[in-house]
Amino acid sequence: GEDVEQSLFLSVREGDSSVINCTYTDSSSTYLYWYKQEPGAGLQLLTYIFSNMDMKQDQRLTVLLNKKDKHLSLRIADTQTGDSAIYFCAEGTDSSYKLIFGSGTRLLVRP
Amino acid sequence: DAEITQSPRHKITETGRQVTLACHQTWNHNNMFWYRQDLGHGLRLIHYSYGVQDTNKGEVSDGYSVSRSNTEDLPLTLESAASSQTSVYFCASSRTSGSDEQFFGPGTRLTVL
Numbered sequence: 001g002e003d004v005e006q007s008l009f010l011s012v013r014e015g016d017s018s019v020i021n022c023t024y025t026d027s028s029s030t031y032l033y034w035y036k037q038e039p040g041a042g043l044q045l046l047t048y049i050f051s052n053m054d055m056k057q058d059q060r061l062t063v064l065l066n067k068k069d070k071h072l073s074l075r076i077a078d079t080q081t082g083d084s085a086i087y088f089c090a091e092g093t094d095s096s097y098k099l100i101f102g103s104g105t106r107l108l109v110r111p
Numbered sequence: 112d113a114e115i116t117q118s119p120r121h122k123i124t125e126t127g128r129q130v131t132l133a134c135h136q137t138w139n140h141n142n143m144f145w146y147r148q149d150l151g152h153g154l155r156l157i158h159y160s161y162g163v164q165d166t167n168k169g170e171v172s173d174g175y176s177v178s179r180s181n182t183e184d185l186p187l188t189l190e191s192a193a194s195s196q197t198s199v200y201f202c203a204s205s206r207t208s209g210s211d212e213q214f215f216g217p218g219t220r221l222t223v224l
Contacts (some may be wrong), residue, residue: 042215051148092211097142103153
C-alpha cells in the first residue's frame with residue numbers, strides 16, 4: 001500500500017544547512033511535494049518535483065529525488081530561525097488527485 | 112484574491128452533539144478534501160470530493176459525513192461527536208489539471224469534551 005515516512009525531528013544551528021528526508025512506496029507517483037506548516041497555520045506548498053526529474057533548485061531550497069530508492073530530500077541552505085516549522089512530504093499521482101502525506105518533520109533552528 | 116477559509120477556527124463541543132465545520136474556497140477548484148491532523152499521524156484523509164454531488168470516503172471516514180451542493184463549499188459533519196474526534200481539521204482544494212498541488216485552509220481546532 002501507499003506509505004510515506006519521515007523522521008520526526010531535526011535540530012540545526014542558524015546558518016547551517018538542513019536536510020529533511022522522506023521515503024515513499026508508490027512507484028507510480030507523478031509528483032512529490034514539500035509543504036511547510038508554521039505554528040497555528042495550514043500547510044503551504046514550498047516546492048514540488050516531477051518524478052522524471054532528479055533535482056530541483058529554488059533559491060535556498062534543493063530537492064533531490066532518487067526514484068530507484070524512492071527517496072526524496074529537501075535541503076535548506078543557510079537555515080534561518082524563520083525556517084523553524086513542520087515540513088511534510090507528500091506524493092501524488094495523475095490517476096487520483098489525492099495526496100499521501102508523511103507524518104511531518106519538525107525543524108528547530110537554534111540561534 | 113482567491114482563498115480558502117474555514118469556520119469556526121476553534122470549537123468546543125460535548126460528546127454526542129452534531130457539529131458541522133465549514134470550508135469555503137474561491138479558487139473555483141473542483142477537488143476538495145478534509146483532513147485531520149493528530150500528533151504522530153500527520154495528515155489523514157477523511158473525505159474528498161471531485162465535484163458537485165460527488166463525495167468519497169478517505170482512510171478515516173467513520174463518524175464523519177460531507178455533502179457537495181456547489182463548487183465552493185464542502186461542509187464536514189460529525190454526526191455524534193466523540194472524544195476521539197478531538198483534533199485539528201484542515202480543508203484543502205485543488206484543480207483538475209497540472210500538478211495536484213493542494214491549497215490549505217487555516218484549520219479548525221475541535222475539542223470534544
